[in-house]
Amino acid sequence: MRHLGKPQQDPTTVFLRCVEGVRDSELKERFLRVAPDIGAAAQVFDATAKAGRLYTLEEHKDVAGQVTAREMSDLYKRRMARSGSAGRRVYDALMLRAKGICPLCGHLPVSTLDHQLPQAMFPALAVTPTNLVPACGDCNKWKQDAIPRKAEEQTFHPYFDDFGKEPWLHAEVVENTPPTLRYSVRPPASWPAIWGARARHHFRTYKLGRLYKTQAANELMNMQHLLLGLQEKAGVDGVRSHLRSHEESCAKANPNSWQTAMYRALGESEWFCTEGLVQLRSLAV
Ligand SMILES: [Zn+2]
Secondary structure (H helix, E strand, O other), X not given: OOOOOOOOOOHHHHHHHHHHOOOOHHHHHXXXXXXXXXXXXXXXXHHHHHOOOHHHOOOOOEEOOOEEHHHHHHHHXXXXXXXXXXXXXXXXXXXXXXXXEOOOOOOOEOOEEEEOOOOOOOHHHOOOHHHEEEEOHXXXXXXXXXOOOOHHHOOOOOOOXXXXXXXXXXXXXXXXXXXXXXXXXXXOOOOOHHHHHHHHHHHHHOOHHHHHHHHHHHHHHHHHXXXXXXXXXXXXXXXXXXXXXXXXXXXXXXXXXXXXXXXXXXHHOHHHHHHHHHHHXXXXX
């Protein structure tokens, strides 16, 4: 859930740019007729997203009874997402804002733009920059066409939502052989209750627990040689101190990455620093 700030492209200008290349003159005329509706819908969307009330927006089958959802979806695909199309520069500029990493999961590489509100139900927002969020293939796939029906069903919107830097991602060590990590959302006391509910919904929607658990298992495997060596040379205190410095370093980069939560959980787990490591040793043999 990484905040990116709001893109500044004017939605009507972007829409008209996409429409420029439409060859069917009757369709083009209908597109031009709804340009004011596109601008108005974008304004309402921005104000509603800023207020955390996207669940209150009504679905539409078309734009002002003139342009169908299918026609808007084609406009997005052919005139914005397609390489070399008139709107592709806007598409690329939006993708670049994520600096390569999906802001929804904070881990996988960005590969597409995801409609925060699906274009099938909100066709007037099909090419609106503030409704187009850079995402990885998995996050795009998990959300599909889900729309929020109530406040707590709103997933994080990287352009409008900023849940701050306080730690909210929690990991705990599962005392298994081999040891594993279990992730969950633990909202800070300073958060309004709705943020906690939304963060939990976001976490479930994008299956972040599964993603982070898998990454952590791999990281633990890579660390096992180092930690076992440390245990031999510097004892349990040496292991704990190493884990804490690693946590501090990761937290400087991102207090809510799976790595920060993982190193904190390992360093704080008496079981991991003693028994858990013994189990790693038996696996390493
Ligand atoms: Zn993602």
